[in-house]
Amino acid sequence: MSKQILLTGHVLKTTGDPFADADAVQIHAGHGVLIEGNHIAATGPADRLRAQAPQAEVHDHANRLILPGFVDAHVHYPQTAIIASWGKRLIDWLNTYTFPEESRFGDTDYAARVSGDYLDLALAHGTTTMCSFATIHPASVDAFFEAAAARDMRVVAGKTCMDRNAPDTLRDTAQSAYDDSKALLTRWHGTGRAHYAITPRFSPTSTPEQLEALGALWAEHPDCLMQTHLSEQVDEIAWVRDLYPQARDYLDTYEARGLLGAHGVYGHAIHMEPREIDRLAEVGAAVVHCPTSNTFIGSGLMDLAGLAARGIAIGLATDTGGGSSFSMLRTMAAAYEIGQLRGTPLHARHLLWLATAGSARSLHLHDRIGTLAAGYEADICVLDLASTPAIAQRAANVSDIWEAVFATIMMGDDRAVAQVWVNGRVVT
Incomplete structure (x- = not known):
């Protein structure tokens, strides 16, 4: 025994x-x-x-x-060093802080150091599982999974795929996104306590061809998660409309290319159309509430209570480093404050559930953690x-x-x- x-x-x-x-x-x-x-x-x-x-x-x-x-359902571990960078709107914030920092992750040693720093900070705040975006560099994924394995943590992560509207140092292609993601998935998914998530950053930084390639990969491995961003800011949504003029809405840019399903995890989901909400509910997909990020970058106030009433799985997340804290306690507090502003205050039982079993459910890990x-x-x-x-x-x-x-x-x-x-x- x-x-x-x-x-x-x-x-x-x-x-x-x-x-x-x-x-x-x-x-x-x-x-x-x-x-x-x-x-x-x-x-x-x-x-x-x-x-x-x-x-x-x-x-x-x-x-x-x-x-x-605690289970943190949406983070960007490569943004650890730039957390709490001075206020910009989403696109400016990406260009000013995120992309320059993520370009550093071609350096294997740097990726390993930040992976360890991030996981130790998360553990110090009581977070034992998270779902993280990496960078376009396969080594950034390997570094994260290796650091998590050294700490025996159950984690989810994936290579962030971008083939347009990003610096040359952070672009891949439709084919390399597929090939790299498939190789990483084969190496890591189900190894120890690791889970792979197919990871297009969001529609503005992927061509339709790249989204289609990742949709094809997901069809081949439907037990994997697929994580991305959805309807975070109104100017982002307008940009998506310009880039995908045939799409019915933001979600349709994913849906039309095989990137909508029960194992889909969509970060932010603030400014959604009725059809998008209906489709997320119909397929059993999950959304993730990122309250400190949504206020810090000025994105808006997610209708958590309304989405919960529709039976949509909801996770809670720090969204490091757009989010301004590594703490799920601070994240719960922000979720309460946003609920107050929307006239739907949350009880402590709702907040604790979102940060534990609710987030685990959104990641399809609710039978384990x-x-x-x-x-x-x-x-x-x-x-x-x-x-x-x-x-x-x-x-x-x-x-x-x-x-x-x-x-x-x-x-x-x-x-x-x-x-x-x-x-x-x-x-x-």
């Missing part, structure tokens, strides 16, 4: 989608999570688990919250609900556990992350 480890404290229990059933996410005091090897063996009352596993190594977290490791239950992989985050003097004084004056959790969501940062477990091993 593998060594048993018991974590005790307040435990987040998830049985479904809180947008459909508010009782589907609960917090149980005096409960525990029993880890055996890489997986969760059991959850339940702490006393029962102590009796069940009397030899277990016990980590008593008292009034802390034990929850799944994002939930604390027997059989799930032991990727776990423990939050200190009194991590700073400001939060502690608020926590001393709450009427229930949800109020304490909400205070940490709104004011917390990496100081609130007391412990992180990856695949059954403590890392912070």
